[in-house]
Amino acid sequence: MYKIIKKEMLTPTICRMEVEAPRLAAAAKPGQFLIVRADEKGERIPLTISDFDTTKGTVTIVTQPIGASTTDIVAFEEGEAFADVVGPLGNPSDFIEKSPEELAASHFIFIAGGVGTAPVYPQAKWLHEHGAKVDVIIGAKTAGLLIYKEEMAAVCDNLHICTDDGSEGFHGMVTALLEKLVNDGNKYTQAVAIGPMIMMKFTTLTAKKLGLPIVVSLNTLMVDGTGMCGACRVTVAGKTRFACVEGPEFDGYEVDFDEAMRRQGQYRTEEAEARENHVCRIGRGK
Numbered sequence: 427m428y429k430i431i432k433k434e435m436l437t438p439t440i441c442r443m444e445v446e447a448p449r450l451a452a453a454a455k456p457g458q459f460l461i462v463r464a465d466e467k468g469e470r471i472p473l474t475i476s477d478f479d480t481t482k483g484t485v486t487i488v489t490q491p492i493g494a495s496t497t498d499i500v501a502f503e504e505g506e507a508f509a510d511v512v513g514p515l516g517n518p519s520d521f522i523e524k525s526p527e528e529l530a531a532s533h534f535i536f537i538a539g540g541v542g543t544a545p546v547y548p549q550a551k552w553l554h555e556h557g558a559k560v561d562v563i564i565g566a567k568t569a570g571l572l573i574y575k576e577e578m579a580a581v582c583d584n585l586h587i588c589t590d591d592g593s594e595g596f597h598g599m600v601t602a603l604l605e606k607l608v609n610d611g612n613k614y615t616q617a618v619a620i621g622p623m624i625m626m627k628f629t630t631l632t633a634k635k636l637g638l639p640i641v642v643s644l645n646t647l648m649v650d651g652t653g654m655c656g657a658c659r660v661t662v663a664g665k666t667r668f669a670c671v672e673g674p675e676f677d678g679y680e681v682d683f684d685e686a687m688r689r690q691g692q693y694r695t696e697e698a699e700a701r702e703n704h705v706c707r708i709g710r711g712k
């Protein structure tokens with residue numbers, strides 16, 4: 427069992443949990459994910475690792491209740507325990523293989539969209555601790571949905587905020603702010619985008635226009651997370667790849683985002699029905 431040490435709501439709908447999982451915390455690297463099964467009958471839900479603490483033996487996950495199973499996860503309280511937390515899964519970010527000299531010469535720009543801001547944190551933190559220059563853009567629909575502002579400010583050189591409605595920071599989407607920063611003379615060596623698939627698609631198009639290499643972290647549908655079922659398949663550079671074992675990070679220029687979005691929406695009707703008829707497994711939901 428995997429005990430929830432701490433639970434807090436970052437916004438009315440976004441929940442952060444610190445979960446006891448010492449072996450996972452000891453092995454986790456930036457860019458990897460884990461799979462949570464709330465109880466023994468629960469669906470396997472992939473979540474990006476938002477932080478890990480080897481001393482405390484904990485991993486942090488950030489969840490937004492979108493479907494029936496994420497609603498179950500968020501209904502757990504401090505002191506309760508999940509049946510399974512499996513990981514770390516997937517490959518760590520490529521940059522952890524870079525030499526100290528390469529890192530010192532790097533200037534990363536992270537583009538974080540909405541809930542996708544949480545998984546940017548361990549990557550920015552690792553790079554900052556290893557001597558790279560790191561800028562971060564956090565974008566959200568409105569000021570009240572911005573997360574990880576203080577945490578991110580502590581691990582980056584420049585934090586840029588934008589909101590779709592202009593209620594905080596730059597008025598506009600992450601793509602417009604990225605373009606402005608580059609046009610203002612900022613020279614980045616690598617972009618990394620994490621957020622909704624549509625945002626990663628358009629951020630990649632913007633990066634391409636600006637001549638900036640970009641890595642994206644794909645949150646495809648997943649079942650086993652170990653390369654067995656094929657649920658997570660995506661087309662990258664014309665070839666079928668499994669996001670769970672060959673990703674989750676890929677070169678944005680090479681990803682077929684339109685196909686990935688079609689596949690992601692494949693079970694929308696079933697998901698809506700499950701949400702509508704949902705009876706929370708631990709008796710707190712509808």
Ligand code: NAD
Pocket residue numbers: 474538539540541542543545565566567588589590598599600601620621622623624625628629643644645
């Ligand atoms: P959102 O829809 O509020 O978007 C966040 C920001 O992304 C916006 O403020 C905007 O700046 C930018 N954006 C959105 N659409 C855009 C477009 N068409 N062009 C340019 N920029 C655009 O985000 P949300 O509701 O918090 O997102 C939740 C989604 O994020 C879920 O689908 C979830 O699966 C996904 N997610 C992805 C990852 C990952 O690893 N890739 C991790 C966590 C969550």
Ligand code: FES
Pocket residue numbers: 647648649650651652653654655656657658659668669670671
């Ligand atoms: Fe099953 Fe990737 S989730 S192969």
